[in-house]
Amino acid sequence: MHTTMLRKGGSVLALGLRLGLGLGLGAAAFDCSGQSMLAAPATVLPGDDFFTHANSAWLARTEIPADRSSWSAFSALGESTDDRIVALIAALAADKSAKGDARKVADYYTAFMDEALIEAKGASPLWPALARISSIGDKRALARALGASLRADVDPLNSTDFETANLFGLWVAQGLADPARNMPYLLQGGLGLPDRAYYLTDSAPMAALRAAYQQHIAAMFKLAGFAEGASRAARVMALETRIAQSHASREDSADIVKANNSWTQADFAARAPGMDWPAFFGGAMLEQAGVFTVWHPAAVTGAAALVASEELATWKDYLAFHQINAQADVLPKAFGAQHFAFYGTVLAGTPQQGTRSKRALAAANGALDEAVGRLYVERYFAPENKLRLGQMVANIVAAFSRRIEKLDWMAPATRAQAQEKLKTMQVGIGYPDRWASYEGLAVLPDDAYGNAQRASQFHYAQQLARLGQAVARGAWAMAPHEVNAVNLPLQNAMNFPAAVLQPPFFDPGASDAANYGAIGSTIGHEISHSFDDQGAQFDAQGRLRDWWTKEDKAHFKQAADKLVAQFDAYRPFPDLAVNGRLTLSENLADLAGLDAAYDAFEASLDGKVMTAQAGREFFLGYATSSQSKVREAALRQRVLTDSHAPDKYRTAIVRNMDAWYKAFDVQPGQALYLTPAERVRVW
Known part of the structure; x- marks a missing residue:
């Protein structure tokens, strides 16, 4: 993480x-x-x-x-x-009498630090998730899988969690008009680069970053054992570029009045056709959510249209890559090294990956x-x-x-x-x-x-x-x-x-x-x-x-x-x-x-x-x-x-x-x- x-x-x-x-x-x-x-x-x-x-x-x-x-x-x-905290956790890990949440912290850290066991397992922990993606047989099943990938705690104004690239983000918070009750907010997502500008800006530096990102996608496919990684990467990159074209700018995302769009579940089919929305909400376990605030309506509409227009194989490649990419730190060393080579060195200019203990604490x-x-x-x-x-x-x-x-x-x-x-x-x-x-x-x-x-x-x-x-x-x-x-x-x-x-x-x-x-x-x-x-x-x-x-x-x-x-x-x-x-x-x-x-x-x-x-x-x-x-x-x-x-x-x-x-x-x-x-x- x-x-x-x-x-x-x-x-x-x-x-x-x-x-x-x-x-x-x-x-x-x-x-x-x-x-x-x-x-x-x-x-x-x-x-x-x-x-x-x-x-x-x-x-x-x-x-x-x-x-x-x-x-x-x-x-x-x-x-x-x-x-200080790493020292505390190390002491807990050695103390077999530790119980409750303290024990969970120690065990989580210990598992992340066990590189030998992670290497021995290889890519096998990925296989059940990749098999589920491979079994997607139609657009209804795709919609359900996209819903199942939804995760919460997305920051609508300052999100930096672009490496997991769920198609949408879910934010649960009090209502803009009714602060007494919590409600769901749906936000734009789906990109493996930090922002729409990285896909749409016509400049040499951005073109170089896009090329490096596509190479990273291909490399991750190869590590996971996929054939034709380069062609799969090209399809994923093209799909993300189309997703980016419907995204709001950072400035528009910060405009709360523009974000205050109330949609019932029935509204999604009319306002964002192309997605099997009942299947999506079922996969996301949101069937009982009556009304959503749709922070980025154009992005939701655009993504739904792409679900209808893009080939199923492309979407399956997209889901597979992001499943691999998001879990790089808990896979064998080659995955984490490739992930850092792009996100750390190419994208952020950082020459050296942090120690395993730092990453274990972050996780x-x-x-x-x-x-x-x-x-x-x-x-x-x-x-x-x-x-x-x-x-x-x-x-x-x-x-x-x-x-x-x-x-x-x-x-x-x-x-x-x-x-x-x-x-x-x-x-x-x-x-x-x-x-x-x-x-x-x-x-x-x-x-x-x-x-x-x-x-x-x-x-x-x-x-x-x-x-x-x-x-x-x-x-x-x-x-x-x-x-x-x-x-x-x-x-x-x-x-x-x-x-x-x-x-x-x-x-x-x-x-x-x-x-x-x-x-x-x-x-x-x-x-x-x-x-x-x-x-x-x-x-x-x-x-x-x-x-x-x-x-x-x-x-x-x-x-x-x-x-x-x-x-x-x-x-x-x-x-x-x-x-x-x-x-x-x-x-x-x-x-x-x-x-x-x-x-x-x-x-x-x-x-x-x-x-x-x-x-x-x-x-x-x-x-x-x-x-x-x-x-x-x-x-x-x-x-x-x-x-x-x-x-x-x-x-x-x-x-x-x-x-x-x-x-x-x-x-x-x-x-x-x-x-x-x-x-x-x-x-």
């Missing part, structure tokens, strides 16, 4: 508007011409390049590890957290995330950190509230609704009040492939069981040992996992200024997601509802458009610019969150004057928490697909804050300087 961690804010509605982080998204160590900044001079002025000014020493001494596509402060913290995290997190919390999380962070959250919420009260452009009715959102916001710090149970999940210490299959089916069944049920308001969206944070607009809630509450983001020994700049800006960022271009569409109960006056909305849009233009001007490479519209939510949250954190820190001084030194410590705390480097291939992928701008440009959000100019004496003529009239002010 493959996991991606984020840093400072991805958008996930019920899954959350989350932080974005080091192992995955949002890092950059390139200047505007695309040149590497491995040894940037310490004399760079803050007003010319604040990211480099704050991080030049780190950039000069830090190399990206060979098994990573990027490296950052978040990556380093994640690595040290993982090392255990995917299957038993809260059980792993509980081990970490019980051993390493200090209860006093939860109390201190709770107070900091309260201070920053209060600062945001004061900012709302001072907005001269906001109507009283809109202001009252905004304050209600703040007042009712739920904040989870450290770990959930109730731990998830994995009772019923069979985990064997000698069956890595079977464990992965059973875990996937177990989680899918759990999600289906939530349909029609009342929403659990206190439910968490991420594991406690994940170095991350998340805003949940449908729940009007936030999560700050235990693992992120460590240095350099939260350091009990650091100054308040540095902590407010680092973890405080993160807290402010997550609060602000409730009021960005996406979060502001939901009311205090998590209902999709327009609670803005027409004039307030126009003012907000005008300020947001200025921020779009500001980020559109950033160019990590001569041929590739940041997409200000795609990254707008994160940029708005960065700006508003940093503003609120600064105000909260100033209020914590109890009337004392903010010194220039304290101001500098605050902003440097923010910038140094964004320390990051990324390989070119990975950076290009992120600029195209990620809702986070590269960290170099995210750090430059400070150019919109008057206090930053004062703290660092930033003057006209310096690269980041904006006149007061040009500075974007939203909240």
Whole structure:
């Protein structure tokens, strides 16, 4: 199983508007011409390049590890957290008295680590699934098989799970119009490359990636014993290209109003002909689901038409390849090596595969995330950190509230609704009040492939069981040992996992200024997601509802458009610019969150004057928490697909804050300087 961690804010509605982080998204160590900044001079002025000014020493001494596509402060913290957890699991594996979910974690990890047994089994674990695919005799059976491949927990706004390529994704969450009940959302899927742009962009780099992907498909067929791998790969590639042609863009996917399409099961046959929908829903065990929210109607319609028009043999090749591809890590070494050669090296520029133990932990995290997190919390999380962070959250919420009260452009009715959102916001710090149970999940210490299959089916069944049920308001969206944070607009809630509450983001020994700049800006960022271009569409109960006056909305849009233009001007490479519209939510949250954190820190001084030194410590705390480097291939992928701008440009959000100019004496003529009239002010 493959996991991606984020840093400072991805958008996930019920899954959350989350932080974005080091192992995955949002890092950059390139200047505007695309040149590497491995040894940037310490004399760079803050007003010319604040990211480099704050991080030049780190950039000069830090190399990206060979098994990573990027490296950052978040990556380093994640690595040290993982090392601790691996040691805990190893001790459990040796302790035969371990019981319950802890035993499952140990056995899952042990099975994944048993490479000799995996090699001895060869490709045989695949055979039952491939035999079922081979036996598909007509389009009705195909529809049922496509339904059976459906899996849940898909992020509608920021999904990176493109390597499993189920034709659609299922998301179970509270309704947009009825936040009291959970309902099913159906989303576009079906691609083995990260985004439609990889199939449809007419450029030499994209053409090269497409050729490499087709070669990867052929290689995986060959490893699994299929004849005519090259011709099968060509058919799969052609089919995925046709699927991509009906996909929505990333920008359209982020438009929640466009996503709010209610279809009954009967509507699917009329609106998306070509698929035997009763067979599909039967295979997916969704016969009892009455109404769906179809997030990407054109993609659903397009995929259904392809089920009718494409040859059955092509679809069977498609299903077979993705069955092989998705399970590469629990098959013999040659499968995992080929998978990494494409997804790791070609697509992300990572020269070396991670150790088996790292991949084993990632797999255990995917299957038993809260059980792993509980081990970490019980051993390493200090209860006093939860109390201190709770107070900091309260201070920053209060600062945001004061900012709302001072907005001269906001109507009283809109202001009252905004304050209600703040007042009712739920904040989870450290770990959930109730731990998830994995009772019923069979985990064997000698069956890595079977464990992965059973875990996937177990989680899918759990999600289906939530349909029609009342929403659990206190439910968490991420594991406690994940170095991350998340805003949940449908729940009007936030999560700050235990693992992120460590240095350099939260350091009990650091100054308040540095902590407010680092973890405080993160807290402010997550609060602000409730009021960005996406979060502001939901009311205090998590209902999709327009609670803005027409004039307030126009003012907000005008300020947001200025921020779009500001980020559109950033160019990590001569041929590739940041997409200000795609990254707008994160940029708005960065700006508003940093503003609120600064105000909260100033209020914590109890009337004392903010010194220039304290101001500098605050902003440097923010910038140094964004320390990051990324390989070119990975950076290009992120600029195209990620809702986070590269960290170099995210750090430059400070150019919109008057206090930053004062703290660092930033003057006209310096690269980041904006006149007061040009500075974007939203909240």
